[in-house]
Amino acid sequence: MDSEKMLERMAGFVVHTMHQIPQLGLLPVDELQGIPLGRLRRDATRLHAVCRYQKGVRKSEISGPSDVRCVDVHPAALTDDWQRYATFLLYHEFLHALGFAGHDKTFRNLEALWPDEEARNMGKSFSNYLRKRSSKWLWTCPQCSKEHPRTRRGMGRFRCRECRAVLIDVKAEANGPKG
Ligand SMILES: [Zn+2]
Numbered sequence: 001m002d003s004e005k006m007l008e009r010m011a012g013f014v015v016h017t018m019h020q021i022p023q024l025g026l027l028p029v030d031e032l033q034g035i036p037l038g039r040l041r042r043d044a045t046r047l048h049a050v051c052r053y054q055k056g057v058r059k060s061e062i063s064g065p066s067d068v069r070c071v072d073v074h075p076a077a078l079t080d081d082w083q084r085y086a087t088f089l090l091y092h093e094f095l096h097a098l099g100f101a102g103h104d105k106t107f108r109n110l111e112a113l114w115p116d117e118e119a120r121n122m123g124k125s126f127s128n129y130l131r132k133r134s135s136k137w138l139w140t141c142p143q144c145s146k147e148h149p150r151t152r153r154g155m156g157r158f159r160c161r162e163c164r165a166v167l168i169d170v171k172a173e174a175n176g177p178k179g
């Protein structure tokens with residue numbers, strides 16, 4: 001399935017699920033279907049997804065989905081492995097689209113209503129996955145073998161938190177086809 005179709009389907013599923021969350025009952029959930037969906041740059045590392053507002057709209061003035069220009073999701077999340085996380089990301093961005101602009105307590109409470117608890121907690125693993133994808137070096141503990149993917153060499157300046165052993169630089173395997 002191409003990622004555009006996948007996104008559309010996910011959005012349909014998210015809206016459907018949101019209709020079943022009583023706390024969202026008074027909000028214009030149906031209008032979310034009209035938001036254009038897109039993808040972040042393939043090499044984005046910090047951002048997992050984003051809700052972009054129309055030009056000139058301030059975060060404090062968002063009244064609903066019509067103030068949203070698009071929602072973009074990281075393309076690496078649009079794979080079988082990360083599908084559930086991508087679905088949760090859409091839910092997160094759709095909450096922003098409904099006018100909950102910041103990550104305040106209200107937002108976090110609404111976010112926690114997403115029924116897939118495991119997906120809600122996949123953010124850290126996805127960050128690690130992205131980092132590993134783009135890393136050139138693995139700072140490796142010679143005692144416990146724990147690896148810390150990094151873009152630069154550690155040059156023997158860092159120690160394993162558990163073993164206190166000096167981490168050694170191991171070249172990360174190239175991602176994707178070589179040559
Ligand atoms: Zn957010």
Ligand SMILES: [Zn+2]
Nearest residue numbers: 141144160163
């Ligand atoms: Zn160690």
